[in-house]
Amino acid sequence: MRTITFLISIALIFSLTGYKQEEPKAVNYTNNSQYELYKVLREGGKEETEAYYYNTGKEGSKIFIIGGTHGNETAGFMAAEKLLEFHPKSGEIIIIPKANKEAIEINSRTSNNNIDLNRSYPGKLEGNDIEKLAYEIFAIIEEFDPDVIIDLHESLDFHTEGRLGNSIILGIEGDHLLKVLDLLEYINEVDKDVVEFTFFGSPPKNSLNETVSNVLKIPVYTVETSRKNEIDKRVNQQLLITKKIIELYEN
Numbered sequence: 001m002r003t004i005t006f007l008i009s010i011a012l013i014f015s016l017t018g019y020k021q022e023e024p025k026a027v028n029y030t031n032n033s034q035y036e037l038y039k040v041l042r043e044g045g046k047e048e049t050e051a052y053y054y055n056t057g058k059e060g061s062k063i064f065i066i067g068g069t070h071g072n073e074t075a076g077f078m079a080a081e082k083l084l085e086f087h088p089k090s091g092e093i094i095i096i097p098k099a100n101k102e103a104i105e106i107n108s109r110t111s112n113n114n115i116d117l118n119r120s121y122p123g124k125l126e127g128n129d130i131e132k133l134a135y136e137i138f139a140i141i142e143e144f145d146p147d148v149i150i151d152l153h154e155s156l157d158f159h160t161e162g163r164l165g166n167s168i169i170l171g172i173e174g175d176h177l178l179k180v181l182d183l184l185e186y187i188n189e190v191d192k193d194v195v196e197f198t199f200f201g202s203p204p205k206n207s208l209n210e211t212v213s214n215v216l217k218i219p220v221y222t223v224e225t226s227r228k229n230e231i232d233k234r235v236n237q238q239l240l241i242t243k244k245i246i247e248l249y250e251n
């Protein structure tokens with residue numbers, strides 16, 4: 001119990017101090033994974049990308065997962081693609097594996113226009129290309145109305161080095177804070193990385209996390225692995241964390 005109180009105190013301190021953030025069109029997932037195409041975003045545009053949907057047929061939570069917001073955060077979109085073969089026990093799920101495909105193609109945080117998708121929410125119907133993409137992603141979230149969102153990212157280094165690697169960011173409080181503590185306990189037990197996963201609050205303005213938390217009051221878990229680790233380890237961490245979050249929200 002003392003450990004829990006300590007963790008809650010740490011969590012509250014971090015939430016007050018804020019933090020710094022720094023093609024599968026050809027693939028038919030319906031054949032092997034039972035996910036179906038939910039929507040093509042920015043159809044016909046150079047930002048075109050896909051959202052996939054799976055319904056377990058059993059009543060339960062609605063989960064929304066997004067990877068590839070930043071094109072050089074490889075483990076995030078690799079994990080998101082692997083999740084198209086994962087089926088939760090109940091409820092429904094939407095996955096956008098590669099939110100910013102242009103940035104992924106050039107292995108860069110942003111596409112050539114240098115506009116950060118994760119500072120462009122809730123987007124604009126008549127904005128620049130990235131604002132239009134953000135607008136469509138936000139519209140899917142509003143329409144689907146998920147119980148929880150998992151937003152897969154990476155950082156250059158660990159949080160102990162002033163970056164965000166090995167952290168979970170949650171911009172909403174209440175009971176969700178207790179779930180974050182369960183999540184940290186789980187991942188630090190099963191993964192045993194050199195730096196333990198920790199928790200931060202206060203996501204940056206106009207990020208998906210900040211906007212959805214404030215406007216739609218839906219919890220968004222931003223997962224940040226550290227690029228100081230090998231890719232296989234990071235993808236595995238992303239998958240373990242995502243599946244645990246899904247389990248914590250199953251009902």
Ligand SMILES: [Zn+2]
Pocket residue numbers: 022069070073153154
């Ligand atoms: Zn990122």
